[in-house]
Amino acid sequence: MLRGANVMRIVWLPGSDLLEGECHCGARHVAEEPAALWEWLLTHPEGHHPVDPPVTATPLPAAPESAPVPV
Numbered sequence: 289m290l291r292g293a294n295v296m297r298i299v300w301l302p303g304s305d306l307l308e309g310e311c312h313c314g315a316r317h318v319a320e321e322p323a324a325l326w327e328w329l330l331t332h333p334e335g336h337h338p339v340d341p342p343v344t345a346t347p348l349p350a351a352p353e354s355a356p357v358p359v
């Protein structure tokens with residue numbers, strides 16, 4: 289589980305077909321479609337600033353070619 293000031297997460301609500309998204313500002317929203325939840329999370333205007341897309345929604349950036357390769 290990610291920890292931090294700007295973490296947004298989406299969790300499945302057991303026993304339903306619904307997902308609940310929680311913004312780092314504490315706002316919550318329930319929807320069926322993950323895409324709809326992310327859109328809400330990224331656009332809802334209540335008391336927070338727009339942030340970069342959450343880490344969980346995007347692949348990790350490739351390591352720079354100059355970085356040492358882990359063995």
Ligand SMILES: [Zn+2]
Binds near residue numbers: 311315332335336
């Ligand atoms: Zn928020």
